[in-house]
Amino acid sequence: xxxxxxxxxxxxSKHFGxxxxxxxxxxxxxxxxxxxxxxxxxxxxxxxRNIISGIYFPDEGQIFVNGEEVVIKSxxxxxxxxxxxxxxxxxxxxxxxxxxxxxxGLNEKFIMSQINAKVMEIAxxxxxxxxxxxxxxxxxxxxxxxxxxxxxxxRGADILILDEPTAVLTPQEIEKLFTxxxxxxxxxxxxxxITHKLNExxxxxxxxSVLRKGEYIGSVETSxxxxxELTEMMVGKKVExxxxxxxxxxxxxxxxxxxxxxxxxDNVAILNNISLTVRGGEILGIxxxxxxxxxxxxxxxxxxxxxxxxxxxxxxxxxxxxVTFFHKTLKRxxxxxxxxxxxxxxxxxxxxxxxxxxxxxxxxxxxxxxxxEDEVMDLKDKTPLQIRELGVRLSFVPEDRLGMGLVxxxxxxxxxxxxxxxxxxxxxxNRTIPGSLADKVxxxxxxxxxxxxxxxxxxSGGNVQKVLVGREISSAxxxxxxxxxxxxxxxxxxxxxxxxxxxxxxxxxxxxxxxEDLDVLIxxxxxxxxxxxxxxxxxxxxRTANKEKxxxxxxxxxxxxxxxxxx
Amino acid sequence: xxxxxEKKISEPLFHIEKRADFxxxxxxxxRIAAFIAGLIVSxxxxxxxxSTNPFxxxxxxxxxxxxxxxxxxxxxxxxxILLGVSIAIVPAFKMHFWNLGGNGQVLMGALASAAVAFxxxxxxxxxxxxxxxxxxxxxxxxxxxxxxxxxxAIFKTNESLFTLMMNYIxxxxxxxxxLVWFPKTGSYIxxxxxxxPSMPTLGNPYILPILxxxxxxxxxxxxxxxxKHGYEISVVGESENTANYIGMNVKTVIIRTLILSGLxxxxxxFIICGNAGFQINSDIVAGRGFTAIIVTWLANFNPLIxxxxxxxxxxxxxxxxxxxxxxxxxxxxxxxxxxxxxFFFIIxxxxxxxxxxxxxxxxxxxxx
Numbered sequence: 001x002x003x004x005x006x007x008x009x010x011x012x013s014k015h016f017g018x019x020x021x022x023x024x025x026x027x028x029x030x031x032x033x034x035x036x037x038x039x040x041x042x043x044x045x046x047x048x049r050n051i052i053s054g055i056y057f058p059d060e061g062q063i064f065v066n067g068e069e070v071v072i073k074s075x076x077x078x079x080x081x082x083x084x085x086x087x088x089x090x091x092x093x094x095x096x097x098x099x100x101x102x103x104x105g106l107n108e109k110f111i112m113s114q115i116n117a118k119v120m121e122i123a124x125x126x127x128x129x130x131x132x133x134x135x136x137x138x139x140x141x142x143x144x145x146x147x148x149x150x151x152x153x154x155r156g157a158d159i160l161i162l163d164e165p166t167a168v169l170t171p172q173e174i175e176k177l178f179t180x181x182x183x184x185x186x187x188x189x190x191x192x193x194i195t196h197k198l199n200e201x202x203x204x205x206x207x208x209s210v211l212r213k214g215e216y217i218g219s220v221e222t223s224x225x226x227x228x229e230l231t232e233m234m235v236g237k238k239v240e241x242x243x244x245x246x247x248x249x250x251x252x253x254x255x256x257x258x259x260x261x262x263x264x265x266d267n268v269a270i271l272n273n274i275s276l277t278v279r280g281g282e283i284l285g286i287x288x289x290x291x292x293x294x295x296x297x298x299x300x301x302x303x304x305x306x307x308x309x310x311x312x313x314x315x316x317x318x319x320x321x322x323v324t325f326f327h328k329t330l331k332r333x334x335x336x337x338x339x340x341x342x343x344x345x346x347x348x349x350x351x352x353x354x355x356x357x358x359x360x361x362x363x364x365x366x367x368x369x370x371x372x373e374d375e376v377m378d379l380k381d382k383t384p385l386q387i388r389e390l391g392v393r394l395s396f397v398p399e400d401r402l403g404m405g406l407v408x409x410x411x412x413x414x415x416x417x418x419x420x421x422x423x424x425x426x427x428x429x430n431r432t433i434p435g436s437l438a439d440k441v442x443x444x445x446x447x448x449x450x451x452x453x454x455x456x457x458x459x460s461g462g463n464v465q466k467v468l469v470g471r472e473i474s475s476a477x478x479x480x481x482x483x484x485x486x487x488x489x490x491x492x493x494x495x496x497x498x499x500x501x502x503x504x505x506x507x508x509x510x511x512x513x514x515x516e517d518l519d520v521l522i523x524x525x526x527x528x529x530x531x532x533x534x535x536x537x538x539x540x541x542x543r544t545a546n547k548e549k550x551x552x553x554x555x556x557x558x559x560x561x562x563x564x565x566x567x
Numbered sequence: 568x569x570x571x572x573e574k575k576i577s578e579p580l581f582h583i584e585k586r587a588d589f590x591x592x593x594x595x596x597x598r599i600a601a602f603i604a605g606l607i608v609s610x611x612x613x614x615x616x617x618s619t620n621p622f623x624x625x626x627x628x629x630x631x632x633x634x635x636x637x638x639x640x641x642x643x644x645x646x647x648i649l650l651g652v653s654i655a656i657v658p659a660f661k662m663h664f665w666n667l668g669g670n671g672q673v674l675m676g677a678l679a680s681a682a683v684a685f686x687x688x689x690x691x692x693x694x695x696x697x698x699x700x701x702x703x704x705x706x707x708x709x710x711x712x713x714x715x716x717x718x719x720a721i722f723k724t725n726e727s728l729f730t731l732m733m734n735y736i737x738x739x740x741x742x743x744x745x746l747v748w749f750p751k752t753g754s755y756i757x758x759x760x761x762x763x764p765s766m767p768t769l770g771n772p773y774i775l776p777i778l779x780x781x782x783x784x785x786x787x788x789x790x791x792x793x794x795k796h797g798y799e800i801s802v803v804g805e806s807e808n809t810a811n812y813i814g815m816n817v818k819t820v821i822i823r824t825l826i827l828s829g830l831x832x833x834x835x836x837f838i839i840c841g842n843a844g845f846q847i848n849s850d851i852v853a854g855r856g857f858t859a860i861i862v863t864w865l866a867n868f869n870p871l872i873x874x875x876x877x878x879x880x881x882x883x884x885x886x887x888x889x890x891x892x893x894x895x896x897x898x899x900x901x902x903x904x905x906x907x908x909x910f911f912f913i914i915x916x917x918x919x920x921x922x923x924x925x926x927x928x929x930x931x932x933x934x935x
Contacts, residue, residue: 016584057582059925304811385814396812404808410801418813421798428793 005067006031006190007052007083007159012061014047021047022058025216027209029159034181034191036201036222038234039211040490041461045194048211049163052192053085054078065159081159084152088163090144092136098143099132102151122153126183141289142173149180160184161192166200168290171518171551178204196234198227199519210234235491243498243523245542246506251279252317254510255301255479260310262296262534270296271308272534278479278510280317283501285525285542286514289554293534294514295399298481301512302396303384314392316375316478317508322367329389330357333364342369388419395477397469399484399514405468408457412438412449415456416471441470445496462493469497473504480504483514498524518547530554581926594920598913605912609905616901617894624890631889632882642885644773647780648839650877652852653859654783654870655831658824659712660860661791661868663804668715668730670856671737672829674849675711676704676836678741681847684764684840685748693764701837708833709826711737716825720818734856741849766841776838783831788870800824832856858884865913883909 007029014022022044029035039045050056052063054072062069065081072078078085092101099115116132123130128146136144145165152160162181166174181191181204195201201208201222208225210217210233217233232238255278262271271293278284286294300308323333323342334352336342342350350369352360363369379387379394387394402408406415417434424430438452445466449459456464465485473480482501486494501524505511515521521528525542530553537553610621617624632642652669659666680700687696715729769775791797799820803810810817839851862880866872887902896902 302812303814383814384812385816388814398812400808403806404812407802407805407809409805414798414801417798418802418809421795427795429795429798 004031005029006033006065007192008064008067009048009052010062010064012048012051012058012063014044014051014056014058014060020214022051022211023215025061025211027216027219029190029192031158031190032185032188033207034185034193034205035219036205036208037192037194037211038196038198038201038208038230040196040234041488042213042490043211043234044214045211046163047214049085049161049192049194052078052083052161079155079157082157083159083161084155084157086145086148086152086160086162086165088165088167090148092144092147094137095135097133097135098130098139098147098150101136101147102132102154106155118154119150122150125187126153126180128180141168142170142177145169145177153184158188159190159192161194163194164196165193166195166197167516170289170554171547172555174200197517198230201230202227212236231491243495243520244502245524245526246502248279248282248505248526250508251281252315253277254280254315254317256311256313256315257301258311258313260297260300260308260312262293262300262305262308264296264307270534271300274310274534274536276529276536276539278512280478280510281505281508282526283505283511283513283524283542285521285528286512286531287518287521287528287550287554288531290516292531292554294531295483296534297531298396298398298483298512298514301379301479301481302394303379303382303387306381308380310380312379314375314377314379314394314479316377316392318371318375319373320370323364323369323371330360332389332391333360337369341372341375343372344368345370393475393478395472395475395480397465397472397480397482397485399487401464401468402457405472406456406464409455411453411455412442412447412467413452415467416441416474419471419475437471437474441467441474445470445500461488462490465489465497466493469500473500476507477504477509479510479512481512481514484516485513486520487516518550522547522550532556581924584923584925586921586923589920597916597920601912601916601919602909605909608912609908612908613890613901613905617890619894627890627893628883628886631886631893634889638885640771640773642881644776644842645885646878646881647777648835648842649855649858649862649881650873651776651780651783651835651838652832652855653862653866653873653877654780654787655708655828655835656856656859657787657863657868657870657873658791658797658800659828660863661804662800662821662824664716664719664821664825665727666712666715666730666825666828667727667860668711668733668856669832669859670852670854671730671734672708672711672832673836673839673852673856674734674737674741676708676833677840677847677851678737678744678836679703679707679833680837680840681845682744684845688764696764697767697841700841701834704837704840705830705833708831708836709829712825712829712832713822716822720821738849741847745847745849764845772842776842779838784870784874791868791870796820796823861910 005028007027009025009027012022012025013020025044025048027035027037037045037048047056051058052072054075054077057073063072064070065083070077070081072081072083075085093104096104099112099119102119103110103115119130119132122128123146128150130143130146130150134143136147139147145168149160149162165177169177181193185191185206193200193205202225205222207219208222208230209219210230212234220230220233228238257274257276257278260271260274261269264270274293274297276284286297288294296305299305301312323336337350337352340349344350345368375391377390377392379392382390396405398404407418413431413434416437417429417431420434421429435452441447442449442452447459447463447466447470449463456467459467465488469482469485480501485497485501489497498520501511501513513521513525522542522545527539528542528545528550529539530537530550532554537556540550606625607621610624613619613624614621631638633639652673655672656666656669680703683696683700683703687699691699711733715724715726715733718724718729719726766772767775769778791800799810799815802813802815803817803820807817810820836852840847843851858880862873862876865876865879883906887899887906890896890902891899
């Protein structure tokens with residue numbers, strides 16, 4: 001056994017019930033090497049990481065550290081073998097300083113000045129920037145990540161495992177991180193990076209090991225590989241990696257946000273004077289570091305933030321279009337008629353006084369009643385229910401799919417019913433229409449499910465998302481808001497979602513797309529608004545935008561032009 | 568490194584794994600096995616402490632339940648009343664509103680009936696009096712459930728503590744009214760002879776509560792499963808965020824559901840009070856509000872399965888009463904422990920339905 005192998009896995013397997021999470025995975029990590037563990041969601045990367053760090057125990061196979069077989073039963077064991085894990089979600093105590101977090105849990109005498117000196121020494125050796133006395137709650141995401149990395153180095157880790165380290169960073173921060181990682185590699189540390197972003201794999205790693213559906217596909221030297229080859233290994237077939245972007249046709253100002261401010265219950269300003277126009281037939285991207293107010297912005301539009309101020313004007317293009325009952329109650333139609341909002345085909349004004357409900361229904365259903373004007377209304381201070389009762393088809397695919405968009409413990413049919421269960425006067429539910437909608441979504445969106453009566457929580461991430469998106473686009477929305485719609489989805493499902501969004505765009509829907517992958521935002525969106533700390537720091541054209549510029553806007557608090565001068 | 572192969576490597580004895588897609592029938596097999604194991608262990612315990620053999624011990628229990636037709640009717644009636652209380656609390660539980668105040672809500676219903684009996688006896692015809700009792704009981708039960716519901720919906724107070732404390736207020740009120748009504752004896756309203764109305768009977772006095780509980784069960788099953796209200800209850804229970812997202816009024820759902828819960832609880836309170844000849848004491852509900860929680864949980868909030876779980880629970884409590892008499896015990900301790908052992912097994916086996924212990928040692932090397 002060669003001495004330059006820091007960590008070796010031999011035929012490691014792990015299953016959960018019938019699911020084979022890892023099958024015969026054999027990986028060799030040399031000293032002074034950066035290895036990318038590449039795979040789609042659900043390919044077993046996380047399971048493998050947990051096996052190496054002692055959280056799971058493999059069913060089969062052996063682990064060698066420096067050529068010696070070891071048993072890693074717990075995270076303590078992992079530390080003993082100098083394996084350090086940097087989790088995707090940081091595990092730091094907010095009210096402690098960087099140094100305090102770094103030594104937390106160590107059984108040694110704490111002399112703060114010595115600890116700080118050692119922390120600084122590590123930081124200087126690899127080129128980190130850190131203030132050991134800074135409290136975690138004052139830190140940016142990338143600073144927190146630095147603390148996590150120094151924490152494992154402080155404990156003497158020689159093998160570092162980073163789980164999706166770039167997911168929350170801006171392009172500039174990623175660059176810095178990569179420099180540090182290269183310094184560590186040159187110092188003889190061994191590093192595993194878990195990721196699904198190909199360009200980063202190409203940039204940083206020496207070797208790539210690919211997993212697919214729990215199986216180990218193979219390892220290649222990065223210098224001898226190219227992106228499409230790696231994708232093929234990862235997905236199992238050739239995939240077209242280009243996102244289509246159709247031209248915008250007849251854009252109309254669908255949603256006009258002005259001066260939206262939102263302060264949360266801890267009195268922290270989350271949204272700061274946001275003014276934004278969303279156009280029909282166009283995809284508007286929202287870029288920004290996680291937690292810059294994206295979630296709150298969408299929730300405010302959807303009517304979920306009562307404390308927000310400002311105005312949300314919705315323009316419904318309806319001039320000379322027939323009124324239908326499909327999205328309006330009889331009561332609402334009568335109200336509008338009284339306000340003089342309708343005319344007949346021959347141009348005469350509509351007056352329903354003295355007519356029976358049945359007669360009104362007949363006229364409306366026959367398409368004889370038309371709108372005078374586009375409908376304009378302020379959605380501010382309206383609850384989601386009121387918005388729907390006004391006949392505004394506003395669809396929202398929230399970030400938290402199972403916690404907000406769907407109910408995990410209900411089957412697909414009952415989840416389809418969420419939007420529509422109120423329809424009709426009966427006190428009982430009617431499951432036939434939601435049932436056929438479920439069948440349609442399952443068929444059109446290729447949802448892999450044993451039956452429409454399967455609990456949504458038992459479906460895989462991609463299928464959960466298809467159910468949610470399927471329901472939300474089923475009403476032919478005028479405005480469609482999607483937050484991180486491809487997070488956790490495999491390549492094929494992601495492309496299906498992009499195609500669905502493009503379809504809605506073709507149909508004239510105004511789409512707001514909150515995304516994290518700048519490459520995707522630039523490829524898909526017509527315009528991209530950049531959020532930083534709850535402020536819009538710039539709106540760029542998707543066709544001419546570049547990543548670096550957007551990255552800068554993501555971190556700056558003022559508008560881009562003003563800030564560049566200081567740089 | 569040289570002797571890596573020979574080195575004894577310690578491995579964990581077993582690991583715990585979550586079961587994926589475990590077939591339902593296997594789950595029931597485990598439950599039945601757990602039940603039998605519980606019977607065996609409690610049988611051994613009972614026979615050792617009472618120096619008898621397990622068969623005599625259990626036959627005493629069975630005798631207590633099925634021994635005479637009278638005992639059997641009492642068994643059915645007790646089960647029906649427990650089922651009724653469980654039906655009262657199930658919509659709240661389904662909504663993940665942990666109503667620990669079922670006892671107090673039923674007791675307040677009973678108190679309302681007793682109060683009507685005390686103040687109106689002889690003044691109005693019996694049938695009118697019964698109707699007034701039902702209305703009063705349901706109303707008071709609903710109020711008792713409504714108070715914590717309003718606080719939960721508007722001020723987001725913790726409903727478990729709130730409902731629990733409401734029980735003690737109810738007990739205090741009952742004791743207070745007994746003192747007001749009977750300052751001399753300071754004890755129960757004893758039958759003020761013929762002036763009290765009698766409960767309507769159908770053949771025998773047991774059939775009415777049984778019939779009522781069956782009707783309530785059917786109603787609740789359909790209400791939870793097929794009505795729009797029931798759907799809202801499920802959504803609010805599973806995820807309040809989702810409920811807000813689709814525009815349900817969560818406050819309304821909480822308050823409406825607890826009113827329904829309280830109405831049924833109050834009605835059961837009337838039945839309990841009526842069955843006791845319209846007497847009242849602070850222990851008249853006999854902790855059924857708490858036992859009902861076991862019944863609903865064991866049935867996973869399904870009203871139809873609750874019929875069986877309430878029969879099961881009452882079987883053991885009735886059986887235990889008989890062992891106490893049979894072995895001339897001074898306390899319920901031994902029978903309580905045996906019942907506890909059986910429930911421990913029934914509830915504990917859920918772990919083995921959700922997880923499995925894997926003792927299979929790790930295979931080395933693999934095939935590569």
